[in-house]
Amino acid sequence: MSIALLAGPPATLGMESFAEHQHRLGALPKATRALIDSIERSSLRGKGGAGFPVATKWRSVAAQRAGRPVVLANGGEGEPLSRKDRMLMEQRPHLVIDGAVLAAGAVGAGEIVLYVGADHSGAIQAMQRAMTERSASERKRIRLVSSPVRYVSGEETAAVHFVNAGIALPTSIPPRPYERGIDGRPTLVQNVETLAHVALIARFGDEWFRSLGIGDASGTTLVTVGGAVPQTVLIEIPMGLALADAVNAAGGITSDSDAVLLGGYFGGWVESSTAWGLPLDTDPLRQQGYSLGCGVIAVLPSERCGVVETARILAYLAHESARQCGPCTFGLRAISASAGRVAGLASTPGDLEHIQRWAGFLAGRGACRHPDGAAGLLASALRVFADEFEHHAFERRCSVARAVAAAAS
Amino acid sequence: MQRRTRGGGGGVMSDRVTLGIDRIKCDGHGVCADLVPELIELDDWGYPIIRPDAIPKSVLPHAKRAVSGCPTLALRLQALASHR
Numbered sequence: 448m449s450i451a452l453l454a455g456p457p458a459t460l461g462m463e464s465f466a467e468h469q470h471r472l473g474a475l476p477k478a479t480r481a482l483i484d485s486i487e488r489s490s491l492r493g494k495g496g497a498g499f500p501v502a503t504k505w506r507s508v509a510a511q512r513a514g515r516p517v518v519l520a521n522g523g524e525g526e527p528l529s530r531k532d533r534m535l536m537e538q539r540p541h542l543v544i545d546g547a548v549l550a551a552g553a554v555g556a557g558e559i560v561l562y563v564g565a566d567h568s569g570a571i572q573a574m575q576r577a578m579t580e581r582s583a584s585e586r587k588r589i590r591l592v593s594s595p596v597r598y599v600s601g602e603e604t605a606a607v608h609f610v611n612a613g614i615a616l617p618t619s620i621p622p623r624p625y626e627r628g629i630d631g632r633p634t635l636v637q638n639v640e641t642l643a644h645v646a647l648i649a650r651f652g653d654e655w656f657r658s659l660g661i662g663d664a665s666g667t668t669l670v671t672v673g674g675a676v677p678q679t680v681l682i683e684i685p686m687g688l689a690l691a692d693a694v695n696a697a698g699g700i701t702s703d704s705d706a707v708l709l710g711g712y713f714g715g716w717v718e719s720s721t722a723w724g725l726p727l728d729t730d731p732l733r734q735q736g737y738s739l740g741c742g743v744i745a746v747l748p749s750e751r752c753g754v755v756e757t758a759r760i761l762a763y764l765a766h767e768s769a770r771q772c773g774p775c776t777f778g779l780r781a782i783s784a785s786a787g788r789v790a791g792l793a794s795t796p797g798d799l800e801h802i803q804r805w806a807g808f809l810a811g812r813g814a815c816r817h818p819d820g821a822a823g824l825l826a827s828a829l830r831v832f833a834d835e836f837e838h839h840a841f842e843r844r845c846s847v848a849r850a851v852a853a854a855a856s
Numbered sequence: 857m858q859r860r861t862r863g864g865g866g867g868v869m870s871d872r873v874t875l876g877i878d879r880i881k882c883d884g885h886g887v888c889a890d891l892v893p894e895l896i897e898l899d900d901w902g903y904p905i906i907r908p909d910a911i912p913k914s915v916l917p918h919a920k921r922a923v924s925g926c927p928t929l930a931l932r933l934q935a936l937a938s939h940r
Contacts, residue, residue, distance in 0.1 A: 619878045772879035777901035808905060814879045 462573040465580035468541040478552020489653035490665040495638030509554040511633035516556040522563040522639040523601025531669035536570035540577035546642025565593040598767035603636040617815035661687030664728040672697035674746035691723035703749040710740025713820035715827030752847035757828035758790035774812040792843040799840040881930035891922040
């Protein structure tokens with residue numbers, strides 16, 4: 448399988464130094480507007496979760512006239528199931544910095560902010576050390592900001608808000624960061640993995656990047672595979688690879704599994720029978736109603752109940768709501784309470800009907816997309832675990848718990 | 857279709873407008889649903905669910921009243937298909 452970002456020294460050797468990085472990949476090419484055309488031809492999509500076309504975003508920033516733009520390299524990675532951004536920063540910090548420098552050159556930005564989750568200590572250390580290895584002129588324009596440990600910290604308006612005012616909570620749009628962000632300037636907020644891909648596209652070209660994907664898919668992507676696999680691992684896969692092949696590359700499944708959580712807490716459950724054959728590529732997944740999100744593949748082990756896991760995730764997302772918008776504050780709290788009772792075999796009349804209804808009207812009703820994510824996850828669970836939700840709610844029994852108990856006796 | 861105003865209610869030039877809301881400002885007073893029930897219903901917690909399509913001309917005056925009557929100034933008229 449082709450790899451690009453993680454080519455070079457093995458992960459066990461830790462961070463690749465600037466000297467090794469330059470020796471292996473050559474010097475950083477000059478950033479020009481032509482780079483944006485090349486990125487467009489490469490079909491690179493944002494790797495933070497939304498999968499937005501990168502060239503389109505860069506053009507939007509470059510077209511702004513309200514001050515010199517800023518680049519924010521987003522390594523907040525608040526998604527609990529994801530490891531890819533922190534591990535990339537630990538192993539290849541110079542790819543991330545290269546990408547941020549190129550982005551700044553292409554959109555005409557001066558300042559670069561490296562925004563890294565405060566709990567990703569290995570990543571922070573690597574980025575700090577990497578900065579000391581860069582030229583004085585680069586060091587002068589790059590600053591490292593560690594972001595609070597909170598799910599919404601990595602949301603792009605929250606990241607900008609934290610840099611501006613020390614508050615890592617989303618703000619209302621408009622304005623979006625590309626219009627008015629850090630210090631009121633147009634701000635390009637781009638995930639660190641996306642920037643690392645740019646560092647390679649600038650060196651080897653868009654045709655090279657496209658050739659890495661399978662079929663019509665373009666490039667490679669980092670995925671975190673966890674759950675019913677030997678251990679949670681970061682792997683790099685060609686875009687378009689079948690999900691089953693990604694799981695096999697992570698060591699294969701360690702138990703039977705009925706469902707896969709694709710895309711993390713912002714993604715959704717997929718029946719395994721469907722999941723194994725899915726091509727891991729942005730548009731084909733979207734056309735089938737799925738999302739690769741931030742590249743999380745979590746295989747549900749046979750001894751875990753999907754209803755219980757869903758309730759646990761909803762409780763987390765309700766707790767992580769910024770509590771700024773009513774539908775998210777009260778809606779997620781109510782959904783979490785009802786789902787918790789259903790999962791705990793203690794449902795009260797109406798619980799299941801309520802969450803079925805609430806799943807339908809939270810999308811688009813927050814300043815950020817936190818409620819959309821929770822509602823999407825819930826809707827997928829109600830579909831994939833439909834029978835099990837009814838068993839829990841109306842018969843107060845959990846098939847998985849029973850099977851586990853029977854196997855133990 | 858890039859023109860938009862915020863607050864106030866007047867001055868929108870486009871004939872295809874919709875109601876936009878600042879979800880952080882909204883405190884769920886529910887005044888809007890009283891003033892323009894054709895466009896807004898309230899969810900189980902009293903927060904508005906807004907019809908996303910263009911506001912019919914006959915309803916526009918009510919929509920403008922809702923914009924100016926919102927206690928937290930969270931509502932605005934905006935061009936259709938601009939930011940929500």
